[in-house]
Amino acid sequence: MASFKKAKGKIMLSISNGRNGLGITSRLAELNDLDMSLESAREKIRAISLEESNIDVSQLKKIKRIGEGGFAIVELHELTLPDGTVTKVAVKILKDKVPGPKPKAVPGADYEPPPMVSVPPEAIARFEAEAVLTKLFKSKNVVKSYGIAKGSDKFMFVQECCSGGSLLDKIQKPRSYSAEEALGWAIDTARGLAYLQGSSVNISVAHRDLKPENILISDEGVAKIADFGLSRMMDPEVNRQQELVGEDVMKDQFGPDGHSFSKMTRQTGTARYMAPECFTSTDYSRKVDVFSYGIMIYELWTRKRAYEDLYLTMDTVAKMVATENFRPTIPKHWPPELKGFIEECWHPNPEVRPEFDAIVVRLTKMMQAINEATEAGQVHPALAALEPPMSACCTIS
Structure with missing residues (x-):
């Protein structure tokens, strides 16, 4: 199987070199030195996410659905914190299936909707890596991340709810x-x-x-x-982009609108x-x-x-x-x-x-x-x- 770093279908996690001493970034940086498949990389990212999480799915109570994106739905939940405090949170839940490439139009033929396909694994890895990255942020002007909810068979990314x-x-x-x-x-x-x-x-x-x-x-x-x-994590010394999740893996994949992800390599x-x-x-x-x-x-x-x-x-x-x-x-x-x-x-x-x-x-x-x-x-x-x-x-x- 193609290696994690060198194959055409790679995902990179070039996060400086762990010299900043932060637990999550140093853990993610380990992936740079490992020869692993995309699936193995995803599992390691998820393991780090769950390890860093401090909430369980049992602490969540759904109120209603409030939005939907290409790869996820967003729900409003109540989160019961360990001290008994209840707060409202937004929960992004990754979809199981999304519309695939649009079928080629045939003159005179009936319209055919795009077939439903699995979410590309690279998109899943990007989604999970975002959950890890945002756990680093502690600013009142950045939406707070609670991480991934433990105990669910679905990917549930829990964040602060902003009702304004x-x-x-x-x-x-x-x-x-x-x-x-x-x-x-x-x-x-x-x-x-x-x-x-x-x-x-x-x-x-x-x-x-x-x-x-x-x-x-x-x-x-x-x-x-x-x-x-x-987002991209940058090397603060040279101010150049470092890939959190590489985009070249998207080259032959298609998004829910039927367009190739290849444009994302630059634009x-x-x-x-x-x-x-x-x-x-x-x-x-x-x-x-x-x-x-x-x-x-x-x-x-x-x-x-x-x-x-x-x-x-x-x-x-x-x-x-x-x-x-x-x-x-x-x-x-x-x-x-x-x-x-x-x-x-x-x-x-x-x-x-x-x-x-x-x-x-x-x-x-x-x-x-x-x-x-x-x-x-x-x-x-x-x-x-x-x-x-x-x-x-x-x-x-």
């Missing part, structure tokens, strides 16, 4: 939030990313799919980063938020998240999806972003401070984009200035930029 919805929910509801709330969520998200990409966890994580759908709002109104399925993420270097190169840094963040903040302030007025596919837009420096048009009434910040975030040169710790400082100062202006009976320009929602299209600069 997502940033996308907010953006799609006109005038549903104030500038202060928008800025607070922007700061929360930047703090979470500064934590993930700083020294707090002794690793550096590139999210690679940052978008409003993946920023959840807690009961207290705090923004939290979620969904690390496409990883969501096209609307994809940095130019994601579209054109496999060699990119964590600064791809800063680009996505800039697009997301633009959407928060304009209360609309970027590029939504265009009669173009998002794949076409992503190509234009990468090759023609295409960006959303910033409204003319925006103050230079806000305009300059957004333009730095989505700058074509990753080195020009700010680090997230600097973004936190910058936006915190803006929040302080807004509060001071409000106390003085004035309207800060950044506050006025949000009210009222303005129409914006796009330009090529």
Whole structure:
């Protein structure tokens, strides 16, 4: 059978080299030195997940189903903690079967739905590895992971429940939030990313799919980063990507929409938020998240999806972003401070984009200035930029 590291169908777990001393990462790093099959690798990941978990399926009580994705359903459960406290959690449950490749269309023939196939083992490994990775995170601005529930024949990934919805929910509801709330969520998200990409966890994580759908709002109104399925652990010293679960294994596999996974080897993420270097190169840094963040903040302030007025596919837009420096048009009434910040975030040169710790400082100062202006009976320009929602299209600069 093909080896774990060298065969075409490999999965890599190149997580630095365990020098950070963290239990989970050092355990995962062991897989680099083992000659094993994909199935064996999956079993080892699962064993680590279960060992690190501190909950049992008997502690969970289903309330209702709240969502569904390509490979999993999401349910709302009550979790009874060891001290007797009951808290609501979101439980991702991996599906047994998913739609396979679409049958080739035959003129005049009746429509045939895609056949149901097993979830690709590589996707299962990615899902399980996410459960291990997220157990490392201890930040109020990252969705808390409880790990895998023990005692179930299904893969049940238990996470904190954020009942406030997502940033996308907010953006799609006109005038549903104030500038202060928008800025607070922007700061929360930047703090979470500064934590993930700083020294707090002794690793550096590139999210690679940052978008409003993946920023959840807690009961207290705090923004939290979620969904690390496409994340990469980076070497903090050289700031280059290290594979958590390799993508080349997807080359001959198909997802639930019938499209090949092979595109994910380079163009990883969501096209609307994809940095130019994601579209054109496999060699990119964590600064791809800063680009996505800039697009997301633009959407928060304009209360609309970027590029939504265009009669173009998002794949076409992503190509234009990468090759023609295409960006959303910033409204003319925006103050230079806000305009300059957004333009730095989505700058074509990753080195020009700010680090997230600097973004936190910058936006915190803006929040302080807004509060001071409000106390003085004035309207800060950044506050006025949000009210009222303005129409914006796009330009090529």
